[in-house]
Amino acid sequence: MGRNTEKDTESLVNSKRSASKEMRRAQLIKATIKCVAQKGLSSITMADITKEAGLSLGIVNLHFQSKDKLLVETLRYMSEEYGESVHRALATEGGPAAKLTALMEMDFSAKVCQRNKLAVWFAFWGESKSRPIYQSLCAKIDEDANASVHTLFQQLDKDGDYQHIDPDNFASVWNALTEGLWLDILISPNEMTREKAKAICQGYLASIFPRHFERPRKTKN
Amino acid sequence: MGRNTEKDTESLVNSKRSASKEMRRAQLIKATIKCVAQKGLSSITMADITKEAGLSLGIVNLHFQSKDKLLVETLRYMSEEYGESVHRALATEGGPAAKLTALMEMDFSAKVCQRNKLAVWFAFWGESKSRPIYQSLCAKIDEDANASVHTLFQQLDKDGDYQHIDPDNFASVWNALTEGLWLDILISPNEMTREKAKAICQGYLASIFPRHFERPRKTKN
DNA sequence: ATTTTATGAATGATTATTCATTCATAAAAC
DNA sequence: GTTTTATGAATGAATAATCATTCATAAAAT
Numbered sequence: 410m411g412r413n414t415e416k417d418t419e420s421l422v423n424s425k426r427s428a429s430k431e432m433r434r435a436q437l438i439k440a441t442i443k444c445v446a447q448k449g450l451s452s453i454t455m456a457d458i459t460k461e462a463g464l465s466l467g468i469v470n471l472h473f474q475s476k477d478k479l480l481v482e483t484l485r486y487m488s489e490e491y492g493e494s495v496h497r498a499l500a501t502e503g504g505p506a507a508k509l510t511a512l513m514e515m516d517f518s519a520k521v522c523q524r525n526k527l528a529v530w531f532a533f534w535g536e537s538k539s540r541p542i543y544q545s546l547c548a549k550i551d552e553d554a555n556a557s558v559h560t561l562f563q564q565l566d567k568d569g570d571y572q573h574i575d576p577d578n579f580a581s582v583w584n585a586l587t588e589g590l591w592l593d594i595l596i597s598p599n600e601m602t603r604e605k606a607k608a609i610c611q612g613y614l615a616s617i618f619p620r621h622f623e624r625p626r627k628t629k630n
Numbered sequence: 631m632g633r634n635t636e637k638d639t640e641s642l643v644n645s646k647r648s649a650s651k652e653m654r655r656a657q658l659i660k661a662t663i664k665c666v667a668q669k670g671l672s673s674i675t676m677a678d679i680t681k682e683a684g685l686s687l688g689i690v691n692l693h694f695q696s697k698d699k700l701l702v703e704t705l706r707y708m709s710e711e712y713g714e715s716v717h718r719a720l721a722t723e724g725g726p727a728a729k730l731t732a733l734m735e736m737d738f739s740a741k742v743c744q745r746n747k748l749a750v751w752f753a754f755w756g757e758s759k760s761r762p763i764y765q766s767l768c769a770k771i772d773e774d775a776n777a778s779v780h781t782l783f784q785q786l787d788k789d790g791d792y793q794h795i796d797p798d799n800f801a802s803v804w805n806a807l808t809e810g811l812w813l814d815i816l817i818s819p820n821e822m823t824r825e826k827a828k829a830i831c832q833g834y835l836a837s838i839f840p841r842h843f844e845r846p847r848k849t850k851n
Numbered sequence: 852a853t854t855t856t857a858t859g860a861a862t863g864a865t866t867a868t869t870c871a872t873t874c875a876t877a878a879a880a881c
Numbered sequence: 882g883t884t885t886t887a888t889g890a891a892t893g894a895a896t897a898a899t900c901a902t903t904c905a906t907a908a909a910a911t
Contacts, residue, residue, distance in 0.1 A: 433890085449757040451672040454866060465892040470868060472890095528759040535753030536670040537817050538745060547817045555821075574845065578833035582803070585830070588813045589806025596758050596768045600776075609806070612799035616838075624795065654856090676901060686858045691902060693856095 434472050434482070437462050441483045446525035450480075450532040481542055484533050487526065488550045494521055495554050505565040506621040512558070513610050516587050517603045527595040555584045569621055579617050586613065655693050655703070658683050662704045667746035671701075671753040702763055705754050708747065709771045715742055716775050726786040727842040733779070734831050737808050738824045748816040776805045790842055800838050807834065 440462035444453045455476055459466050473479040494515050501511035515521055537544040562580035566573050573579065590609065593601035608625035615622040661683035665674045676697055680687050694700040715736050722732035736742055758765040783801035787794050794800065811830065814822035829846035836843040 430890090446759055449760040450670075451757060452760075455868085456866075466867095466894090467869080467892065468890090471892095476867065524759060528756060530756075531752055531758075532756030534813060534817060535749060535751075535756040536672060537752075538667055538749040539670040539673075544817060548821075551814065551817060552821060575833055578830055578837075581830045582807055582834050585807050585810025585814060586803055587806075588810035589808065590810075592755060592809045592813075593772065593806060596755060596765060596772060600769075600773060609799055609802045612796060613803050616799075651856090675899085687860090687901090688858065688903080689856090692858095697901065 430472070433464075433468070435486070437464070437469060437472060437479065438483045438486045441479060442487070442525065442529050445483075445532055446528040449528075450536065481546075483529075484543060484546050487529065487533075488546050491521065491550055492553065494518075495557065499557055499561075504568060505561045506569075506618065509558075509561050509565065509614065510622075512561075513587075513607060513614075517590075517607045517610075519603070522591065522594065522603050522606075524595060524598060527591050530591070531595060551584075551588075555580075558584050565618055565621065569618060571618060573617070583610075583613070586610065651693070654689070656707070658685075658690060658693060658700065659704045659707045662700060663708070663746060663750050666704075666753055667749040670749075671757065702767075704750075705764060705767050708750065708754075709767050712742065712771055713774065715739075716778065720778055720782075725789060726782045727790075727839065730779075730782050730786065730835065731843075733782075734808075734828060734835075738811075738828045738831075740824070743812065743815065743824050743827075745816055745819060748812050751812070752816060772805075772809075776801075779805050786839055786842065790839060792839060794838070804831075804834070807831065 437458065440458050441453070444457045444461050448457060455466060455469055458479070459468055462468070469476060469479050473482060495512070498511040498515040499508055501508050533543050534547060537547050559577055559580040562576045562583065565571075566576040587610070590601065590606040594603065594606060611622060611625040615624045658679065661679050662674070665678045665682050669678060676687060676690055679700070680689055683689070690697060690700050694703060716733070719732040719736040720729055722729050754764050755768060758768050780798055780801040783797045783804065786792075787797040808831070811822065811827040815824065815827060832843060832846040836845045
């Protein structure tokens, strides 16, 4: 414990009355993520959330005004958390290949790629068409990550003197590939695991930038 | 009109009392798809659905027993519809390359890839962790399509004598790529269009099987 | 005439929100 | 150091609103 640098709630929370506002909010948001994953966006109730958090019924309205706003803040929290993870991966020592590897490890890490969180992401995506605020938050995070990936692919193509006709196309594929693998992990956890997903990504990178990436041991099964 | 061979509701439906059971069900399912896309799974009501269908409140319970069952049948309907589309694409005249092109055209066709339907797919995926029946329906359709794609990639690699080290890896990428592009089209419709998505797929195929696929005119912008 | 299909007002269950009250903590007074 | 007062976070019973479902009635089909 104490190893994580950001978004930590564990401590202080149990001393009932002493937790700061921000801590309470984070605690409730984490309970929300768990509940949405377990019961789905369409059937979570305030009672579920507050029970999961070990607090009383009125607490969400006290800290977030309404259930709706709690959900928006939950999405915002997840977006920021993911954004920070991307940022940290991009700050990895080394060239574009090392950064790309770090990005991949992050995208399929236990923290980012747990089925609970995937379920919540998909739930928000599924409601994004009807809730503009969801859509803009989701679009922002996706577009930012996408832009970084494009830069990385261009750099790597240049630095490695690969002279690919269209590195941007490879970058676009990479981005969609990651998202698609999340879906597979969510709905076919027996068929697709985080490790398998990484192997697929690795294989893809090796086929484009053979001098920078090794083929994974095995792709199949 | 009358061009579609399956899943057609337009006719007969307006003559209030004459529609057959199956037609009524299809009519309600279509209304459900529209409502879920417009309001989200978490806030659609029976009133929304029946109003959209131009029918009365009790009608869903008459034909589906409950709202829950209507939603399950909606997912089943969409799965079958997609499964049939895949089947038709695979029945295209020609070799694996032609079939792959047909599959791609289908996956990004106006019918399959409309944002309304994408929103509904994502909503169901988002609830799949909490509703086993959703999960099994979603997993089934995904795994079937995936298996077909793997066969196609293997055939094409063999027929074209490409001797790729791991055609299965390319197939896995293809599958996830398609799903990831759907997400981009759903949440960033200004950044990603159906046409752009097709160009990305086409570029990917051209990079793997250059003698069978041409590079698209342009990928960027 | 009988059966099937549809209606929509009424019902009852669920659930978000409100708010009077409690109580832990801290500041002020002594 | 002890007691008093003030603060505002937390509680949860009560309220009010929403919404799925039922069912008596009617219309249409056979």
